[in-house]
Amino acid sequence: MIPERIKALVLPIAILAIFEIWARVVHLQSDSLAPPSAIAAALVEAFQDGSMLTATRDTLISAFAGLSIGGVVGLALGIALGIFHIFDRLMEVTIEAIRPIPSIALLPIALIALGFGYRMEITIVAFACVWPILILTRAAVGGIEPRLMEVSRALRLSPADRVRKIIIPAALPRIFLAFRLAAGIALIVAVTVEIAINPIGLGAAIMTAQQALRPDLMLAYLFWIGLIGYLLNTGLMVAQRHLFGRAALVGDSA
Amino acid sequence: MNRAVLYWRAASFAVAAGFVGLWQLIADQRLVSPVFLPGPDRAWASLVRGFASGDLLDKLLGTLEHMAYGWFVASIAGIALGAMIGSSRTMRSYVAPSLEFLRPLPVSAVIPVAIAMFGLTQSMALFVIAFGAIWPMLLATIHGFAAVEPRLYEVARSLHMSRLAIIFKIALPSASPDILAGMRLSVTVALILSVVCEILAGLDGLGHWVLLSARAFRSADLFAGVILLGVIGYLTALAMSVVEKRLLKWRSSGH
Numbered sequence: 010m011i012p013e014r015i016k017a018l019v020l021p022i023a024i025l026a027i028f029e030i031w032a033r034v035v036h037l038q039s040d041s042l043a044p045p046s047a048i049a050a051a052l053v054e055a056f057q058d059g060s061m062l063t064a065t066r067d068t069l070i071s072a073f074a075g076l077s078i079g080g081v082v083g084l085a086l087g088i089a090l091g092i093f094h095i096f097d098r099l100m101e102v103t104i105e106a107i108r109p110i111p112s113i114a115l116l117p118i119a120l121i122a123l124g125f126g127y128r129m130e131i132t133i134v135a136f137a138c139v140w141p142i143l144i145l146t147r148a149a150v151g152g153i154e155p156r157l158m159e160v161s162r163a164l165r166l167s168p169a170d171r172v173r174k175i176i177i178p179a180a181l182p183r184i185f186l187a188f189r190l191a192a193g194i195a196l197i198v199a200v201t202v203e204i205a206i207n208p209i210g211l212g213a214a215i216m217t218a219q220q221a222l223r224p225d226l227m228l229a230y231l232f233w234i235g236l237i238g239y240l241l242n243t244g245l246m247v248a249q250r251h252l253f254g255r256a257a258l259v260g261d262s263a
Numbered sequence: 264m265n266r267a268v269l270y271w272r273a274a275s276f277a278v279a280a281g282f283v284g285l286w287q288l289i290a291d292q293r294l295v296s297p298v299f300l301p302g303p304d305r306a307w308a309s310l311v312r313g314f315a316s317g318d319l320l321d322k323l324l325g326t327l328e329h330m331a332y333g334w335f336v337a338s339i340a341g342i343a344l345g346a347m348i349g350s351s352r353t354m355r356s357y358v359a360p361s362l363e364f365l366r367p368l369p370v371s372a373v374i375p376v377a378i379a380m381f382g383l384t385q386s387m388a389l390f391v392i393a394f395g396a397i398w399p400m401l402l403a404t405i406h407g408f409a410a411v412e413p414r415l416y417e418v419a420r421s422l423h424m425s426r427l428a429i430i431f432k433i434a435l436p437s438a439s440p441d442i443l444a445g446m447r448l449s450v451t452v453a454l455i456l457s458v459v460c461e462i463l464a465g466l467d468g469l470g471h472w473v474l475l476s477a478r479a480f481r482s483a484d485l486f487a488g489v490i491l492l493g494v495i496g497y498l499t500a501l502a503m504s505v506v507e508k509r510l511l512k513w514r515s516s517g518h
Contacts, residue, residue, distance in 0.1 A: 016362030017396050041379035096476035102275040103282055109496030111455045114470075114489045116462070116478030122299045173326075193367055201371035201455070205462050212372070217374035255287065 019089065038066075043225035048215075052229035060214065061233065068210035071127055072199040073132020076192055082135070083142030084184065088172060089182075090143070091150025093151075104143075112137035116205060130202045137198045138191040145187035149180035165167055180254040189245040196238055301483040306490060309483035312348060323491055325468035329457040330499075333392025334449055341397040341449075345404025346430055349438070359405060366402060370395035370452070371459055377465070390461035395456045396449035403445030407438025413457075440511055447503040454496055469495075 025045045031037075032044035043051075055061035090097040117131055123129040153176060162174045177184070203212025211234050218226040285305050289295060290302030301309075313319030348354045348362075374391050381387035419429045428486050435442075461470030469488050476484035 013356055013360075016356045023366075025408045041376060046397050078438035098271045098277050102272075102279040105497070106279060106493070109500055110489060111451070111458055111496055113455050113458050114464075114473060114492040115483055117473045118299070118489065121477045121480060121482070155425040196367075196380050197331045197371065200369040201459055204374055204461050213374060215375045217381050224379060227375055231376060235365065236369040238265050238369055241363055242367040 034122075039224060040222050041224055043228055047099050047225040048228045048232065051223070051225040054234065055226060055229060056223050064085035064209075064214040064230075065233070065237070066210045067127075068196075068203065068212065071130040071210060072134055072192075072195040074127070075131045075194040075199065076138050076188075078131065079135035079138025079195070080142050080188060083139040083187075084146055084189050086139070087143040087146025088150055088176060089146045091153075092172075092176070096152055097147065108140050111162075113201060113205065115201060117247060120206065130199060130209070134198045136193050141191050141194060142187045145190075146180065146184055148185075150176055152183075153179045156195060164200050182249075185249055185253065189242070192245055193238070193242055196241060200234060203252075268283030269354060277504070287349065292365055298480055298482060301486055303342065304485035305483040309487040310490065311485065313413065319472070319487065319491065321425060322467065322469045322472040322488070323495075325466065326457050326461065326470065326495065327456075328435065329388050329455045329460065329466065330450070330495075333389055333457070333485060334396050334453040336389065337396035337453070338400055338446060340393070341400030342399075342443070345401045345442075346434065348401075349405040349408025350430055350434060355405065362398075362402060362405070366398055370398070370412060374459065380399075383464035385466060387455050387464060388466055391460055392453050392456045396453045399445040399448035399452065399503075401445075403426040403441040404438060410436050410441075411437045420435060423467060440514065442505075443507045443510060447500065450499045450503055451496065453494070454499065456494065 010104055029045050032042070037044060052061075084125055090100060094185075112133055116129075118131050119129040142212060157175050161171045162188075166174060167225040190214040199210065204216055207213065211230060215227055215230040215234070218224075218230055283333065286300075287302045287304065289439065290300055290442065291306075295379055297305075348358050370391070373394055374387075377387045377390045377394075383392060415433050415489065416429070419433055456475075457468060458470035460466060461468035462474050469492055473485050473488035473492075476488060477484070
């Protein structure tokens with residue numbers, strides 16, 4: 010029996026090898042494809058001249074700043090809506106009207122209001138991150154064992170203490186899941202904004218490489234962006250399992 | 264009981280109307296420059312004007328067309344590939360890990376590659392939208408096929424069903440909740456990617472419309488476009504959940 014781990018590697022390695030050989034045999038000249046060896050060389054080159062690190066830093070700063078702002082707003086609203094059912098019912102139509110607006114549609118508004126740069130990108134990322142966190146936090150708070158809330162009432166905890174000592178700990182595993190999903194969204198939105206319009210970060214770098222007819226560099230950036238996405242997701246998943254153990258699996262169907 | 268729900272709904276609409284009123288007030292008082300923030304009255308007027316002249320309708324149809332084609336291609340390809348990979352254990356262990364590696368990739372990052380291959384054309388948009396929208400369906404189908412109750416497969420074997428019959432009579436129905444959930448997710452992805460492609464390639468659609476309006480500082484037109492995009496998002500999500508409920512009715516009943 011071949012171990013699963015090795016089976017997983019067979020396909021990517023086979024594709025890379027076939028592609029490398031094919032590119033060499035036909036002496037590939039293309040604006041959109043490059044042999045894997047050239048991509049690897051371009052990746053090393055971009056790391057050596059520092060452009061890769063600058064671009065990565067810009068993208069990650071925007072993504073995480075947006076995630077933090079959107080996360081705080083989403084968390085606060087989600088907890089408030091989860092605790093006060095009246096508030097939840099009153100806000101329902103407003104939230105359902107704003108939520109389906111695709112985050113990227115706000116790009117032109119953010120562009121004329123804030124101009125190019127970090128602020129515009131962070132605003133859009135924050136908008137995109139509010140919703141998953143709000144919805145999942147609201148569900149998590151709403152799903153807290155009612156007896157815990159009774160205990161908090163019996164102990165006459167102040168509202169602040171109730172949130173801090175009962176609600177957040179009880180809902181934390183699902184809130185963390187929300188943050189994990191939102192982190193993925195933050196990265197996607199950040200890169201998308203950069204590709205569409207904002208001249209900073211990895212998205213802009215990959216567009217520049219395409220316009221400079223450097224397929225090797227373009228695909229190197231593509232690989233790097235994919236790797237960051239994978240590492241972010243895997244890292245957060247490991248953290249989730251580590252921090253919460255079995256509780257982490259609650260409601261995780263994605 | 265039902266009446267209470269109705270009252271809450273009405274109250275909730277009143278709150279939303281209150282927010283629109285607040286927006287109008289802010290715009291009228293010019294707390295935010297009208298260059299950036301038109302009042303809801305101006306945005307509405309622009310919507311009406313756009314539809315009356317037919318401009319906005321064209322753009323709306325353009326965006327819907329990009330979305331629909333890409334999503335349709337992705338649905339068929341995603342479910343077919345997913346069925347192929349999911350129905351065989353060998354395929355699953357060789358292919359699924361590579362797909363899991365690709366899943367967190369920000370899909371928009373393939374746009375430059377698509378531009379290099381197809382230029383700034385409709386085919387580029389179709390490729391990008393289909394490529395982006397395929398993941399949720401592909402992975403959901405594979406997952407759904409892998410999660411079929413093993414005893415159903417045993418039944419199929421003892422009935423000597425062919426592989427195609429197993430796929431259509433057992434695996435697909437059993438995986439349908441996963442697949443439909445994937446399709447609903449893909450609609451959103453398709454909408455976002457349509458807008459991005461229109462912005463980048465200047466294709467006829469709402470994405471192009473909002474960008475041009477922003478460049479010309481026609482904020483009322485810009486807001487009209489954004490509102491329409493929100494409406495598309497809302498209606499497509501609503502339609503998908505209605506379809507989902509209807510198609511999955513048999514699961515909750517019976518057994």
